Amino acid sequence: MEKDTSTNESAIGRRQLLKLGGLGLGTGLIGRALGAVIDQQAPLSKPDSPWQAAFDPKGTVPPYAPRDKPKPGEKIHQFDIEVTIGIHEILPGVQTHMFMFNKSYPGPEIRVKEGDWVQVNLKNTSPEFHTIHWHGIQIAMEMDGVPLGTQWPVGPNQEFRYLWRAQPAGTHFYHCHVMTTLHQQAGLIGSLIIEPVGPDIVQQTFPYKREYTMILSELDTNFVRNMMSEMVVMGTQMERMNHSPSMMREMNGRMMGWFKNKAEFVKAVDKGYIPPYLAARTGTAMPITPNYFMINGKSYPMTDSLMIRRGENIRVRLIGGGFMPHFIHLHGHDFWHVCQDGSPLASPVRMNTIPIYPGTTSDIVIQGTNPGFWHFHDHSDLCTTNNGQHPGGMMTMLMYEDAREAGIKWEEVIAISS
Amino acid sequence: MKNKLATIGAVVLLPCVAATTQAQITIPASALAAAINYAAAKSARALGPGHNSAGPDTGSVSTANAPLLKAGAKVGQAQQSPVKEEVGFQPQIELAGSGVATLDIGRNGLSGGRGIGSRSQINFSDSSLAFGAAQRLYHGAIGSFTLGGLAIDEANSGTGKQIFMHQAFLDFQELRFEGYVGRTNTPSAQIVMFPTVREDDLVDYTSVLNPFSDGKNIEEHRYSNVAGLAFNQGLHSFINVHAQHQIDSAGVGESGTGLNSFGVSYQFLGNPALTSIERVPSWGVGLEHRAVKQRAGGSSTVVYGGGVLNLRPSVTNKLDLRLLAQASFGNDTNALTSLNDSYRADQQSIALSLRNLYSPFGRPSSQWALTAGFKRYSKISDASSFGVALSYAKSLGAGFDFVSQVGYERRSNAMAGAFGGGNDSAVFQVGLVFNFGSTFNQQVGPRRSPTNLLHKYIPN
Numbered sequence: 001m002e003k004d005t006s007t008n009e010s011a012i013g014r015r016q017l018l019k020l021g022g023l024g025l026g027t028g029l030i031g032r033a034l035g036a037v038i039d040q041q042a043p044l045s046k047p048d049s050p051w052q053a054a055f056d057p058k059g060t061v062p063p064y065a066p067r068d069k070p071k072p073g074e075k076i077h078q079f080d081i082e083v084t085i086g087i088h089e090i091l092p093g094v095q096t097h098m099f100m101f102n103k104s105y106p107g108p109e110i111r112v113k114e115g116d117w118v119q120v121n122l123k124n125t126s127p128e129f130h131t132i133h134w135h136g137i138q139i140a141m142e143m144d145g146v147p148l149g150t151q152w153p154v155g156p157n158q159e160f161r162y163l164w165r166a167q168p169a170g171t172h173f174y175h176c177h178v179m180t181t182l183h184q185q186a187g188l189i190g191s192l193i194i195e196p197v198g199p200d201i202v203q204q205t206f207p208y209k210r211e212y213t214m215i216l217s218e219l220d221t222n223f224v225r226n227m228m229s230e231m232v233v234m235g236t237q238m239e240r241m242n243h244s245p246s247m248m249r250e251m252n253g254r255m256m257g258w259f260k261n262k263a264e265f266v267k268a269v270d271k272g273y274i275p276p277y278l279a280a281r282t283g284t285a286m287p288i289t290p291n292y293f294m295i296n297g298k299s300y301p302m303t304d305s306l307m308i309r310r311g312e313n314i315r316v317r318l319i320g321g322g323f324m325p326h327f328i329h330l331h332g333h334d335f336w337h338v339c340q341d342g343s344p345l346a347s348p349v350r351m352n353t354i355p356i357y358p359g360t361t362s363d364i365v366i367q368g369t370n371p372g373f374w375h376f377h378d379h380s381d382l383c384t385t386n387n388g389q390h391p392g393g394m395m396t397m398l399m400y401e402d403a404r405e406a407g408i409k410w411e412e413v414i415a416i417s418s
Numbered sequence: 419m420k421n422k423l424a425t426i427g428a429v430v431l432l433p434c435v436a437a438t439t440q441a442q443i444t445i446p447a448s449a450l451a452a453a454i455n456y457a458a459a460k461s462a463r464a465l466g467p468g469h470n471s472a473g474p475d476t477g478s479v480s481t482a483n484a485p486l487l488k489a490g491a492k493v494g495q496a497q498q499s500p501v502k503e504e505v506g507f508q509p510q511i512e513l514a515g516s517g518v519a520t521l522d523i524g525r526n527g528l529s530g531g532r533g534i535g536s537r538s539q540i541n542f543s544d545s546s547l548a549f550g551a552a553q554r555l556y557h558g559a560i561g562s563f564t565l566g567g568l569a570i571d572e573a574n575s576g577t578g579k580q581i582f583m584h585q586a587f588l589d590f591q592e593l594r595f596e597g598y599v600g601r602t603n604t605p606s607a608q609i610v611m612f613p614t615v616r617e618d619d620l621v622d623y624t625s626v627l628n629p630f631s632d633g634k635n636i637e638e639h640r641y642s643n644v645a646g647l648a649f650n651q652g653l654h655s656f657i658n659v660h661a662q663h664q665i666d667s668a669g670v671g672e673s674g675t676g677l678n679s680f681g682v683s684y685q686f687l688g689n690p691a692l693t694s695i696e697r698v699p700s701w702g703v704g705l706e707h708r709a710v711k712q713r714a715g716g717s718s719t720v721v722y723g724g725g726v727l728n729l730r731p732s733v734t735n736k737l738d739l740r741l742l743a744q745a746s747f748g749n750d751t752n753a754l755t756s757l758n759d760s761y762r763a764d765q766q767s768i769a770l771s772l773r774n775l776y777s778p779f780g781r782p783s784s785q786w787a788l789t790a791g792f793k794r795y796s797k798i799s800d801a802s803s804f805g806v807a808l809s810y811a812k813s814l815g816a817g818f819d820f821v822s823q824v825g826y827e828r829r830s831n832a833m834a835g836a837f838g839g840g841n842d843s844a845v846f847q848v849g850l851v852f853n854f855g856s857t858f859n860q861q862v863g864p865r866r867s868p869t870n871l872l873h874k875y876i877p878n
Contacts, residue, residue: 085869085872085873086873087873087876095876097869097870097872097873097876127691127868222860222861222863225863225867225869226863228869229863229864229867229868229869232691232868232869232872233690233691233868234691234780236689236691236692236868237691237692237694237695237733237780240692240695241695241733244731246732247695247731247732247733250732250733250734250735252779254778254779255733255734255779255780273779274781280815280816281816283816
């Protein structure tokens with residue numbers, strides 16, 4: 001998921017940039033860091049502004065009171081998000097049923113400015129229950145999207161309106177919080193980028209025009225197939241029962257495994273309720289064993305490459321959207337780890353392999369210092385497979401658009417490799 | 419420029435991909451994702467050909483109806499594959515079975531010849547075990563092989579014929595089409611399942627009978643050698659065209675194992691998620707032509723139809739009615755001197771079953787069922803019978819039930835002679851039933867899963 005941070009109004013858009021670059025006329029047009037480095041490899045210019053982040057013991061205090069409400073005249077961004085079940089293609093020939101936000105996996109990226117009001121109209125047209133949790137956002141509790149914790153789950157053909165203020169700035173994500181083992185794995189996740197109102201410290205230090213968002217996730221196709229069917233059966237039944245007053249009376253918490261509190265749960269077990277985790281209902285639990293590993297819903301070789309030019313900085317937002325840690329390694333380069341869970345680090349950290357744990361986000365800046373075509377992949381080797389076959393999975397390439405100008409004879413590389 | 423370079427990246431690595439593909443042919447793939455939990459076990463309880471998973475009886479507590487594997491493939495080949503490709507592929511493996519054991523106390527046993535002569539018995543008939551293997555084929559198809567046997571009636575238990583091979587078939591299926599060949603359920607036995615302890619407890623009324631059977635083995639009514647083609651529309655409507663060799667133990671049909679029966683059936687199956695809620699979750703009709711020899715009265719044609727009606731749709735306490743009606747004609751048999759006569763003589767019959775399934779909180783707990791049938795022969799005077807069974811099942815755990823049943827059958831004088839017994843028989847049964855299934859190396863899901871129905875089946 002690539003984003004060109006230059007606006008429509010900017011003098012040089014990305015398309016123009018590529019064109020000019022191809023003509024060898026790009027000098028000075030690709031950010032302040034480019035300097036005069038197009039024709040030969042040269043060290044990057046020193047950043048114009050030093051890294052300003054510093055430890056602040058009050059730094060976790062939300063900039064805006066989370067329980068505030070919009071005041072008259074304040075702008076509210078509105079987004080419509082619909083949940084459906086669709087067919088997603090991970091690779092040619094590998095299709096699976098997934099839950100989808102707006103018929104897409106991952107869901108559409110939401111990008112707003114810090115302090116903006118955001119209204120998301122969630123419409124559920126799937127035969128299952130859903131919510132949206134705004135991961136990392138400092139938000140009023142009622143908008144947090146935890147089913148049976150902060151809200152009733154949104155049933156089939158129901159709608160729910162989320163309203164919250166975007167804070168803090170940084171890379172975040174959103175996901176369904178109903179039975180996350182299934183729903184998040186089965187597709188209900190999307191990136192949520194909150195841009196700072198003031199200067200972006202990353203932009204100031206590492207001027208960049210292009211940025212990429214990479215949601216890392218895994219999929220156990222057997223688990224998703226089986227469990228989604230189970231859940232769809234239940235959801236389909238309950239949706240149909242909603243049309244019959246007599247059947248509505250049959251619905252109760254025990255059928256769903258819903259209880260008011262621990263005491264009610266214990267009481268129900270004493271009276272014969274058999275929890276679903278007991279061996280009498282489940283047998284021996286089989287672990288979830290993912291067989292596909294994805295970047296933005298695709299496995300290699302169908303992942304999108306990261307494009308760069310010599311002297312260019314690109315920002316990459318890595319999101320741990322699955323349930324496994326990943327160790328993302330870039331060949332031939334070191335990069336800067338600049339933000340964690342949305343917030344700038346006290347100081348950028350130089351790395352070439354960065355761990356991305358579930359639920360975390362890490363922003364890195366890659367600098368175009370070594371022209372060529374470079375692997376960028378999870379170094380946990382299991383995750384570079386497709387159904388057990390290597391290469392595949394969580395792998396992509398860092399591609400220099402100006403490799404030829406740098407003397408890389410890629411035709412010869414292909415000939416040798418072939 | 420970007421697109422071109424992206425292509426280069428892929429090209430550079432494609433030789434590795436190609437090498438891996440070759441390796442797949444000879445090197446067993448690493449263990450694939452394991453089957454997950456009871457959901458997988460449940461999916462293993464698929465029905466026979468033409469049904470594919472959740473059929474009309476989903477949600478039943480009792481039923482010793484042997485779960486049949488729907489899948490198969492080839493492991494440990496006994497002979498070389500016609501296409502000589504080295505086999506290193508690990509197919510999905512399924513095991514499914516049903517243990518049924520009851521203490522029967524009664525008089526003259528029940529219908530179809532079962533247990534005649536015994537006043538009491540320990541009955542383990544219909545206990546079955548089946549093995550299946552399945553794998554994905556090219557272009558999204560699925561191939562499978564199923565092999566299974568079940569224990570047969572007491573009448574044959576001392577003769578070395580305790581096990582009857584009820585499943586041995588290969589199956590090929592894709593989106594709209596399914597073809598299968600081998601020993602499996604006779605297609606006419608799949609329209610309605612009745613909730614008696616054993617599926618054949620009132621077989622004279624609840625099944626289309628095999629006119630070639632001598633009656634010594636009741637399973638000959640339910641299983642045959644079949645070559646079938648099943649076409650579906652939206653995974654809801656199935657048309658099955660088939661040819662059969664129905665087991666000819668009476669010697670009244672084509673000699674050997676030649677084809678002696680041809681038929682077509684239609685079946686509608688609703689959403690498997692709504693079998694307790696939709697008013698008519700399943701129904702079907704069929705026609706079967708049986709080539710009975712002229713000396714045995716000539717060919718017989720039977721038409722049949724039935725379905726399930728939810729009288730009180732409910733996921734917690736439902737009441738349903740099952741119906742199967744049939745009529746055969748064309749055979750000239752006009753006297754009943756043997757069981758075989760009673761299977762091929764022109765007749766009309768009806769079977770009805772009223773069932774209450776109690777499922778507090780959505781999980782089956784107990785079941786009552788009252789099943790009754792009536793039959794009359796159109797070319798034989800004073801030839802009729804009726805039977806009734808009151809069945810109870812209590813779930814003791816997932817797939818494990820306590821069962822009890824009392825059955826009674828009354829035959830007219832003309833029929834009693836054929837059955838070699840009195841005019842009536844009765845039996846009380848009490849016992850246990852265990853249905854189970856497990857899937858290993860899972861890669862094939864049930865064809866009629868709710869998600870597949872949403873998008874009309876995709877292989878995933």
